[in-house]
Amino acid sequence: MKKLVLFLSIILLFTSSILAQTTEIWVVRHAEKDKSNPQEKDPELSDEGKIRARDLAEYLKKEKIDFGFTTPYKRTRTTLDSLVIPKVVNYTDIKSLVDSIKTNYVGKKIVIAGHSNTVLEIIEAFGGKRPREELTDDDYDFIFHLTVKGDKARVKMDQYGVPHHL
Template identity: 50%
Template sequence: MKKVLLVVIALFFVQFSFAQKLTVYIVRHAEKDMSNTTLKDPELSFEGKQRALELNRILKGKGINDIFSTNYIRTRNTAGPLRDYRGLPLHLYDATKPADLVKTIKTEYDGKTLLIVGHSNTVLELIEAFGGKKPFEEIPETVYDNLFKLTINGDKISVSTSKYGKKSIEEN
């Protein structure tokens, strides 16, 4: 019995000693077309399409293994150029359940590099759900240029923020 217990304990420690670094890039969707404000699910604007191309340019050499997006045209199309370039499927997730997405990613994507495309009111919640600290309190409705990088190594997480594409106009 003692030998079985020792083997189980050893396997437990071996499993955690081989945990690999997980890298997660998180962005808000690019600019949406507001020419018809009655649409609940608008396309990207011209500026948004340009930002999506810029996101591809920045991330195409980062070894993205999988892409996650909410099921909206603007989020799917923000990921579109990179998805097409890398030939990756697009995994849809429910933005109202960030803990479920984090659990899936942490258990099934260890050692991978991922992109998640969300919304101004969900991106910072995702960072917190991963165990990171929000770099600021909110993302204004007019800001689309934040690129968050989470590096997760066991229980250690670092969050860095950079900008990409054309500078967003900040609300006053």
């Protein structure tokens, strides 16, 4: 009986320490894409986008990012290329992304590159409040910093690189 109580105590202690850890997540939209061929479904970054990707790396240079997550498109992957990240993982749906991070990456520092129609949904899926009503197709300069603890998330919005909204 003593061994069972000890075992359950250890599991409870381990579980509570995981739940007490804060995960830091930065969510960005991919940088500016090349729009020269409207038929291109998976365009590269434009020259302006490559500069913004470097600006993102500058913005996050003091952070030791553990993992990056991108959709399987060149523009999201290339947005994170200037950052020094040990591992970048593709994701295809928001629910699986959030479940995976909450299960496997608790206490880590993460950057997620998404799209104008997914960034705010990602924030909400982590339990954060939508800091803007929407992101337009021209909004490339916003970065959202989430601090996630359990099912609660605090969100701070900032801008990086050349401001789109002057």
